[in-house]
Amino acid sequence: MSAPADNRPAHTIVPPSGWPLPDLRELWGYRDLVYFLARRDIAVRYRQTVIGAAWAIVQPVAFATVLGLFLTLFGRVPTEGVPYAVFALAGMSVWLFVSGSLSSTATSTVASSALVRKVYFPRLVIPLAAIIPSIVDFLVALVVLFVAMAIFGVAPSGNIVALPGVFLLAVLVAFGAGLWLSALVVRYRDIQHVVPFLVQVGLFVSPVLYQLDLIPERFQAVYSLNPMVGVLEGFRWAVLGTSPPGELLLIPLTVGALLLISGLVFFTRAETTFADEV
Amino acid sequence: MRSDPALRVEEIGKRYWVNRERPASTLGEALTRSLTRRPGRRGSGDEFWALRDISFELSRGEALGLIGRNGAGKSTLLRLISRITAPTTGRIFAFGRVATLLEVGTGFHPELSGRENVFLNGAILGMRRHEIQRKLDAIVEFSGVSAFLDEPVKHYSSGMHVRLAFSVAAHLESDLLLVDEVLAVGDADFQRKCMGKMQHVAGEGRAVVFVSHNLNAVQRLCTRALLVESGRLEMDGAPGAVAARYLERWGPAQTGGTAVIGDEVARVGDGRARIRRVTLTDLSGTELTAVHFGQAFRVRMQIDVFEPVPEAVFEVGIASADGDRLATAQSIDAERPTTPLAPGAHAVEATLRMTLLPGEYALTVGVHRRNGITLDYVEGVLGFSALNVAESGSDHYPWRGVRGYIRPDSVWSAPVAADPPPSPAIR
Numbered sequence: 001m002s003a004p005a006d007n008r009p010a011h012t013i014v015p016p017s018g019w020p021l022p023d024l025r026e027l028w029g030y031r032d033l034v035y036f037l038a039r040r041d042i043a044v045r046y047r048q049t050v051i052g053a054a055w056a057i058v059q060p061v062a063f064a065t066v067l068g069l070f071l072t073l074f075g076r077v078p079t080e081g082v083p084y085a086v087f088a089l090a091g092m093s094v095w096l097f098v099s100g101s102l103s104s105t106a107t108s109t110v111a112s113s114a115l116v117r118k119v120y121f122p123r124l125v126i127p128l129a130a131i132i133p134s135i136v137d138f139l140v141a142l143v144v145l146f147v148a149m150a151i152f153g154v155a156p157s158g159n160i161v162a163l164p165g166v167f168l169l170a171v172l173v174a175f176g177a178g179l180w181l182s183a184l185v186v187r188y189r190d191i192q193h194v195v196p197f198l199v200q201v202g203l204f205v206s207p208v209l210y211q212l213d214l215i216p217e218r219f220q221a222v223y224s225l226n227p228m229v230g231v232l233e234g235f236r237w238a239v240l241g242t243s244p245p246g247e248l249l250l251i252p253l254t255v256g257a258l259l260l261i262s263g264l265v266f267f268t269r270a271e272t273t274f275a276d277e278v
Numbered sequence: 279m280r281s282d283p284a285l286r287v288e289e290i291g292k293r294y295w296v297n298r299e300r301p302a303s304t305l306g307e308a309l310t311r312s313l314t315r316r317p318g319r320r321g322s323g324d325e326f327w328a329l330r331d332i333s334f335e336l337s338r339g340e341a342l343g344l345i346g347r348n349g350a351g352k353s354t355l356l357r358l359i360s361r362i363t364a365p366t367t368g369r370i371f372a373f374g375r376v377a378t379l380l381e382v383g384t385g386f387h388p389e390l391s392g393r394e395n396v397f398l399n400g401a402i403l404g405m406r407r408h409e410i411q412r413k414l415d416a417i418v419e420f421s422g423v424s425a426f427l428d429e430p431v432k433h434y435s436s437g438m439h440v441r442l443a444f445s446v447a448a449h450l451e452s453d454l455l456l457v458d459e460v461l462a463v464g465d466a467d468f469q470r471k472c473m474g475k476m477q478h479v480a481g482e483g484r485a486v487v488f489v490s491h492n493l494n495a496v497q498r499l500c501t502r503a504l505l506v507e508s509g510r511l512e513m514d515g516a517p518g519a520v521a522a523r524y525l526e527r528w529g530p531a532q533t534g535g536t537a538v539i540g541d542e543v544a545r546v547g548d549g550r551a552r553i554r555r556v557t558l559t560d561l562s563g564t565e566l567t568a569v570h571f572g573q574a575f576r577v578r579m580q581i582d583v584f585e586p587v588p589e590a591v592f593e594v595g596i597a598s599a600d601g602d603r604l605a606t607a608q609s610i611d612a613e614r615p616t617t618p619l620a621p622g623a624h625a626v627e628a629t630l631r632m633t634l635l636p637g638e639y640a641l642t643v644g645v646h647r648r649n650g651i652t653l654d655y656v657e658g659v660l661g662f663s664a665l666n667v668a669e670s671g672s673d674h675y676p677w678r679g680v681r682g683y684i685r686p687d688s689v690w691s692a693p694v695a696a697d698p699p700p701s702p703a704i705r
Binding site for chain 1: 294303304305306308357358359360361362363364365366367368369370371372373374375376378380381384385387389390394397398401402403404405406407453
């Protein structure tokens with residue numbers, strides 16, 4: 001049953017030093033664990049809440065409706081002719097994905113402390129598995145969005161071919177930031193409380209419920225440093241055919257790539273002491 | 279002999295810091311500290327080596343037992359080999375796939391069904407999906423919970439839970455199996471299964487590292503043992519010899535007669551009373567180092583009481599040589615009254631009747647209040663043997679040892695002819 005004797009060690013354990021790189025090959029070997037952990041989170045969530053799967057639908061619709069009513073009453077928001085309900089729903093579906101995955105990845109390492117203390121596996125599996133339920137929620141929200149577009153008579157734009165690319169940008173930003181937070185939370189528990197605050201503020205400093213054009217021209221450059229600006233403008237351009245984001249997309253790409261690479265390195269260095277700290 | 283290694287550990291050390299300024303556990307704390315810390319003064323402390331200079335090699339087919347007291351570093355060593363935590367110094371080479379079993383059912387989720395948990399738990403232990411799928415029938419059959427496989431495990435009894443979880447682990451193909459005290463849970467049947475599986479693993483030419491307090495289990499299961507003491511490797515040899523060394527060092531401080539308990543002895547209690555001496559005697563008051571088979575014996579405690587104790591309760595415990603409590607007698611058993619104790623010196627005697635099977639035992643003594651507060655309590659204060667012969671010389675076992683610790687009173691019927699079992703087994 002066991003393989004013939006091979007006198008080279010399968011793995012060598014040495015004291016951690018410097019800035020190690022993640023072992024992506026080993027991580028690939030654990031892809032099934034990512035799948036089963038994500039599946040557990042999805043299954044448990046839907047079995048424990050009364051409305052279950054409907055949650056992924058109710059959340060963006062409720063947000064968009066309430067905020068839509070509010071903004072319709074207190075001032076008109078320019079939307080390039082798109083019905084505001086559809087406009088807001090589009091923004092909300094992306095925003096709920098980013099904020100949801102940020103919160104779940106950030107707390108994932110501490111939430112998995114029981115596993116981390118008892119068994120070895122590449123720790124990167126944890127944040128990776130944590131982001132998947134948010135991706136599933138996003139896909140449900142996307143369907144809701146298309147239904148709303150059909151109801152309000154908005155045809156999807158031809159730019160929709162770019163949708164996967166724009167969504168990948170959102171994943172890049174959310175996962176990069178989530179990776180950093182998940183490693184930091186192990187050492188500094190109060191980071192957990194920073195995340196909801198970040199999410200709340202983010203909703204208003206990102207063009208979720210309004211367009212970038214609403215920001216005075218001279219502030220737009222600074223405002224656009226927020227990587228969510230490019231992602232949201234890009235998403236509405238792809239789905240609703242609003243004005244193209246152009247080079248705005250480079251900001252989430254650059255910021256996301258930097259966050260992801262630095263996050264991977266930081267996480268890999270931090271993970272060696274997870275079991276002693278969680 | 280060593281040509282087919284499973285594991286090589288080279289000068290492994292693991293350092294922790296104690297009495298050190300605790301690392302900041304919140305970002306806020308880290309910031310305030312970095313602002314207020316006097317320059318040039320890094321938070322210093324005492325280093326504590328949980329493990330130091332541990333080297334050994336393990337070949338395929340060997341079952342290695344790790345023996346040591348609590349906190350000696352056995353579990354830390356296991357966690358290093360399994361890569362849960364990283365060493366401070368040294369290197370470890372693992373040849374082949376390593377499976378770690380520090381607890382049964384790591385990651386089991388109560389809301390998920392048995393089947394879902396098998397897949398999740400298998401993946402956590404490092405199995406691929408198709409591997410689990412292939413073994414699912416065997417796993418389910420071994421666990422005996424097939425009828426409830428699609429029920430959420432929150433509806434399982436704890437026994438079913440443990441059986442299913444162990445079954446997953448038992449079907450993990452690994453070249454090196456690391457097991458920590460898992461046997462402490464589960465019923466006897468489960469423990470037997472678990473032991474059998476581990477023996478099977480070693481017999482197949484794979485390797486096992488097994489941490490346990492149970493010296494008997496280590497001796498039964500392992501082909502070799504390491505004694506770990508204060509983070510160092512104290513002895514490497516045959517399980518019997520290593521267990522003997524352990525007992526010699528950490529067994530009761532004194533065997534038989536009277537034990538004088540000095541102030542340096544580790545004890546538990548609020549200090550309002552101190553047990554000074556414990557004596558083991560026969561019923562005529564003669565000191566004993568061994569009790570005969572079935573012989574009644576007396577435990578005499580001398581106690582200094584410093585403050586009045588309204589409702590004193592005395593306790594005598596009997597433990598096996600490796601520390602498992604086997605029997606407990608208390609002065610309030612069978613609704614006997616508590617005793618008030620005035621300050622001063624007191625002596626109290628307990629007469630015990632029980633038939634201990636031949637072997638080594640240790641006495642534990644304590645004084646408590648009825649409300650549960652412990653005044654003084656000393657574990658393993660006095661060792662003694664139980665002999666394989668009654669006082670009269672008539673009652674004894676023809677074998678070298680008998681499993682277990684206690685012989686219950688029993689009455690046996692004479693065998694009578696019985697109906698043959700229904701349908702003789704095939705072949």
